[in-house]
Amino acid sequence: xxxxxxxxxxxxxxxxxxxxxxxxxxxxxxxxxxxxxxxxxxxxxxxxxxxxxxxxxxxxxxxxxxxxxxxxxxxxxxxxxxxxxxxxxxxxxxxxxxxxxxxxxxxxxxxxxxxxxxxxxxxxxxxxxxxxxxxxxxxxxxxxxxxxxxxxxxxxxxxxxxxxxxxxxxxxxxxxxxxxxxxxxxxxxxxxxxxxxxxxxxxxxxxxxxxxxxxxxxxxxxxxxxxxxxxxxxxxxxxxxxxxxxxxxxxxxxxxxxxxxxxxxxxxxxxxxxxxxxxxxxxxxxxxxxxxxxxxxxxxxxxxxxxxxxxxxxxxxxxxxxxxxxxxxxxx
Numbered sequence: 113x114x115x116x117x118x119x120x121x122x123x124x125x126x127x128x129x130x131x132x133x134x135x136x137x138x139x140x141x142x143x144x145x146x147x148x149x150x151x152x153x154x155x156x157x158x159x160x161x162x163x164x165x166x167x168x169x170x171x172x173x174x175x176x177x178x179x180x181x182x183x184x185x186x187x188x189x190x191x192x193x194x195x196x197x198x199x200x201x202x203x204x205x206x207x208x209x210x211x212x213x214x215x216x217x218x219x220x221x222x223x224x225x226x227x228x229x230x231x232x233x234x235x236x237x238x239x240x241x242x243x244x245x246x247x248x249x250x251x252x253x254x255x256x257x258x259x260x261x262x263x264x265x266x267x268x269x270x271x272x273x274x275x276x277x278x279x280x281x282x283x284x285x286x287x288x289x290x291x292x293x294x295x296x297x298x299x300x301x302x303x304x305x306x307x308x309x310x311x312x313x314x315x316x317x318x319x320x321x322x323x324x325x326x327x328x329x330x331x332x333x334x335x336x337x338x339x340x341x342x343x344x345x346x347x348x349x350x351x352x353x354x355x356x357x358x359x360x361x362x363x364x365x366x367x368x369x370x371x372x373x374x375x376x377x378x379x380x381x382x383x384x385x386x387x388x389x390x391x392x393x394x395x396x397x398x399x400x401x402x403x404x405x406x407x408x409x410x411x412x413x414x415x416x417x418x419x420x421x422x423x424x425x426x427x428x429x430x431x432x433x434x435x436x437x438x439x440x441x442x443x444x
Contacts, residue, residue, distance in 0.1 A: 161223075163193060202241050
């Protein structure tokens with residue numbers, strides 16, 4: 113699972129980064145975050161953790177650590193926050209008389225299956241509440257650790273309550289170590305998708321982000337690989353560099369790909385209205401320009417070639433059973 117990156121790096125260059133994390137437990141008063149963004153498919157989400165041990169250099173959530181006077185760089189990867197009372201808070205929220213169910217998105221900010229989930233199991237506790245109350249959930253992750261909850265996912269799938277997306281950025285394990293050092297290796301993510309499909313859990317491959325001149329060459333091969341594993345749903349998202357992510361990514365380029373750094377950033381600006389990032393609704397999720405059109409055409413043609421669709425998973429909200437605060441379900 114996660115953690116094999118250490119062995120992989122040792123095999124590649126004989127070294128292993130001595131990175132240690134600290135986890136602070138926090139106890140918020142609410143756990144569901146609601147949004148009114150017109151260009152995303154969900155209106156509520158849960159983040160069991162703040163910060164992410166995966167360390168993806170391109171992560172658009174990094175700036176959120178700055179809100180707490182912490183670095184969007186190393187602090188985001190090493191000074192983590194866990195919400196052990198998340199499931200209890202969720203139960204209270206779902207028990208409110210005026211609550212109306214719609215799918216809860218997990219993994220929208222930080223990964224619900226990052227390595228510390230092995231110890232805290234907060235994501236699993238949340239899924240247990242959702243299964244009990246028949247509340248639909250979507251999950252996005254870069255970790256094969258999701259399979260540790262396969263028993264819950266299979267049962268939720270029987271009731272049309274779950275859809276799982278794994279993000280696959282590249283098929284090159286060496287590049288993956290540079291980009292996302294503590295996420296599961298690409299092959300393990302592909303195998304996790306296969307296991308989900310075999311278990312009849314609705315599974316989706318997200319090629320995210322597509323980084324021009326760095327990872328875009330893998331787009332067709334990723335689609336071929338997931339199709340061979342029984343996945344018939346995929347999407348792609350172009351690289352986004354909001355706020356402090358842009359200088360961090362530029363520094364990463366200079367360290368690892370100095371010979372093409374200028375080219376990468378030139379393409380990024382060409383698809384983002386001449387800037388490092390486009391924060392505007394709709395266009396932030398739909399880049400423009402010649403390069404964006406090229407990526408879009410390549411993706412569409414590859415999906416057609418391998419029989420992959422858009423993956424419109426229809427989750428069922430009609431089965432929702434409101435819980436009582438004492439843990440017992442209310443029948444009416």
